[in-house]
Ligand SMILES: Nc1ncnc2c1ncn2[C@@H]1O[C@H](COP(=O)(O)OP(=O)(O)OP(=O)(O)O)[C@@H](O)[C@H]1O
């Protein structure tokens with residue numbers, strides 16, 4: 001078995017007395033796409049919040065490249081190579097596409113060098129352009145972000161996450177609110193990004209997940225109830241039972 005990029009052991013997160021996530025143990029190998037699925041409220045976003053340092057876990061340990069990240073502040077996660085996008089679109093609507101990405105690149109640097117001279121500024125511009133290129137938004141670089149189509153706004157969020165050049169990219173429902181065409185574009189983008197990094201994504205669109213993922217984790221009531229290949233998950237009776245009657249279905 002190859003070495004894990006990320007491993008979680010007995011990870012849990014409570015809110016008051018409520019256990020949103022409980023006893024999750026898993027390891028993630030590099031350069032794979034893993035989907036995290038489960039009904040609404042299953043704990044998927046909470047899992048991502050814990051994996052990206054947004055929330056400290058209440059129990060358990062997280063290790064990234066063998067380093068224990070338990071108790072590490074959020075900005076360190078990004079610095080170490082873990083980046084994420086959010087379930088709800090999270091961009092600066094009044095800034096241009098390019099400015100959105102440049103601000104992210106700058107925020108990442110400012111702790112080391114606040115007063116950027118010309119070279120630094122050029123470097124930020126190049127980094128922002130490279131991230132936009134990676135998500136196919138070069139042609140929209142000067143448009144005010146709020147005027148982008150929904151799918152393009154989601155791609156912009158991914159560009160913002162990419163300026164940190166992360167080894168691990170966490171995408172929380174990247175196709176939320178998208179129709180079939182935009183979803184197709186996002187799948188193609190994720191496939192391109194997956195060639196160079198490890199991706200974890202939360203998704204409800206089952207067909208898409210089955211085509212895209214090397215592996216699927218299923219959460220239910222905060223617990224990991226299944227973990228395996230798409231074929232394995234499709235055949236799992238408990239997974240089928242959990243999804244029965246879900247509005248987003250299992251088709
Ligand atoms: N900050 C919080 N404070 C209190 N409860 C929370 C908090 N965050 C999440 N929860 C609760 O934890 C449970 C899991 O929420 P989470 O957002 O992780 O679910 P999810 O699987 O992402 O659901 P969805 O598919 O609807 O996005 C829910 O019952 C939710 O109400």
Ligand SMILES: [Mg+2]
Nearest residue numbers: 044045046087
């Ligand atoms: Mg969620």
